[in-house]
Amino acid sequence: MARVLVTGSTDGIGLETAAQLLRLGHDVVLHARSTARAAAAGLPGVPTVVGDLASLAETKALARDAGVYDVVVHNAGIGGQDERQVTGDGLERTFQVNTLAPYVLTALMPRPARLIYLSSGLESVGVADLADLQYERKPWHGMQAYSDSKLHDVALAFAVARLWPQVRSNAVDPGWIRTKLGGPSATDGLPEGAETQVWLATADDPAAAVTGRYFKRRTDLKANPAAYDRSVQDGLLAACEALSGVKLTS
Incomplete structure (x- = not known):
């Protein structure tokens, strides 16, 4: 039995990822961005930790207080925003929630045996613009900012795999899933959207016992070439460290 934290799991x-893991007999902890969302979570009785990933202080507190896990699934994220929004930390919201928050949690939490970062097929059109990660100078484009953040997540997974060889660190494209983010026209249901994360979190067969890979439907795919670029990985880590004050140690 593994102890698993799934972020953004209300x-x-x-x-769905949490529910599948529970059915397999694992010890699961949910995460909500607020106490109100924790109270409304769809798995009553399952322990829930709270922290708003749009706040650096709350993200750091979550990392400090959440506990020790065998697996962390970095699922939380927001979609493309119509307008550029700045958080209370003065950071662009999509970047802070989708990129910086999983970086901070990864850097500060005790190292698990397995890390899984939820990406998107849109990472393929993401751009690793290290000079303007937060759209401070270029015109705002919400879906491009989202795509960029999903590329960042893959690059983060690959960087962690390189720096922490004892940890299995992988990224997952869940597919186009019918959720609030995916919308009603999406092609696939929730079970398909969670199956690969659950497999990576629990399986020990050779196909799952890997690190630094990008999966969809348990298939090892090629990600955006920028995600494999060590200069991109290192530049993203350096930017996240400068913005958060938190260093990812090797």
């Missing part, structure tokens, strides 16, 4: 793919 609904959607995160909730």
Whole structure:
């Protein structure tokens, strides 16, 4: 039995991931961005930790207080925003929630045996613009900012795999899933959207016992070439460290 934290797990793919893990007999902890969302979580009685990933202080507190896990599934994220929004930390919201928060949690939490970062097929059109990660100078484009953040997540997974060889660190494209983020026209249901994360979190067969890979439907795919670029990985880590004050140690 593994102890697993699934971030952003009060609904959607995160909730389905947690539910599948529970049915397999694992010890699961949910994560909500607020106490109100924790109270409304769809798995009553399952322990839930709270922390708003749009706040550096709350993200750091979550990392400090959440506990020790065998597996962390970095599922939480937001979609493309119509307008550029700045958080209370003065950071662009999509970047802070989708990229910086999983970096901070990874850097500060005790190292698990397995890390899984939820990406998107849109990472393929993401751009690793290290000079303007937060759209401070270039025109705002919400879906491009989302795509960029999903590329960042893959690059983060690969960087962690390189720096922490004892940890299995992989990224997953869940597919186009019918959720609030995916919308009603999406092609696949929640079970398909969670299956690969659950497999990576629990399986020990050779196909799952790997690190630094990008999966969809348990298939090892090629990610955006930028994600494999060590200069991109290192530049992203350096930017996240400068913005958060938190260093990812090797």
